[in-house]
Amino acid sequence: MMISRQDLINLLLDFIEVWIHQILYERELYPTAIFSLKKKYDVPVHMATHEGVANYISKFVESLQTLLISGNCKFISLKIMSPMNNRILERFVFEIESALNESNLDIPLDTILDSEVTCSLADIQQQLRACLLRTAGTRSSLVNNPSDCTFTLGVETYSGPPSSTHQQIDWIPTQSDQQESQQHQRWNHIIPIKTIPMDLFKINVFVIEAMKKGKHVSR
Template identity: 25%
Template structure:
């Protein structure tokens, strides 16, 4: 029976997968905010993650905002109630939406009905998952080479798409979808934990 010990070595639980995905969103969102210059570079610090040097905000207000939303997203990931996370970049003066970073979230169908997922585990190696996450982060960084320059003061907002029956906190409000007129879209790579799959793309405004 000595060979049975490795059977659960790479197992990822539903809670573990939700933690990995919400953690990815934290670093992914911070990378977008840094690379797109939404906040000045001196308001970021760096950290090693996924084998990369990534920048994260030191602004307490932004950190609190991100942590609050991502804690809720982690709960929704565990409940199978979240479908999409969208980061919207807006011109502060005109309120025009300039970029829309879209992260589509799927629960892997191989795990059966959502109601029975609690005890499910995935079998994907953590190193492979982190490599896939690293590839997406690298693409976010590379996007700077072709995305239009943001030569105005910008703000960002996060939109979360949930199932209709999701338990939504009172302080959350309905939002417009913030689509971009006259836009182009670039698909980024996806990653999978074997429980959740995340597909990313960015839409951006093209000058008429």
């Protein structure tokens, strides 16, 4: 089954939302009781049912649509923060290389979005399924975090801050991932999760773990 490139963007947004929920479950950011077991791409996934958490993630993902359409979305990241000093302990990264950010595109954007993708829906779903499975598999490669960690969602653009027009979330400027990596933050290692080719997009998914996470608190 073939789909349009606009459908591809919608599919990618849907996946990012599931991916965020799954990370929150795998890294134990909330009690397991607030998660509901569902199935996506024939993979069991855990989705947070707490209204505040679910709405926050949903609004964040909705706000990415304009950035994806314009090709201005470089990194999407979920950062897990220490409860003691707000230091970043882990950064799950969704790096996006987009053909839509080419300044010399001579085809109207609407025409591109209405055209069919060059890969089948089944192929795309297989790639997304593998990414979810490998994201869950990172648990065994990461050191446990302290209890009561917090998290933040962020996006880095290629050019300028995200526009507030039609956005569902108030963006707060922060340091870029590169700036944080260059300043005071020492990393233990990078764990590649999956490279996903998706027609207009090439996506690299990985997690970076801090060098020291502090005293381990068992759950």
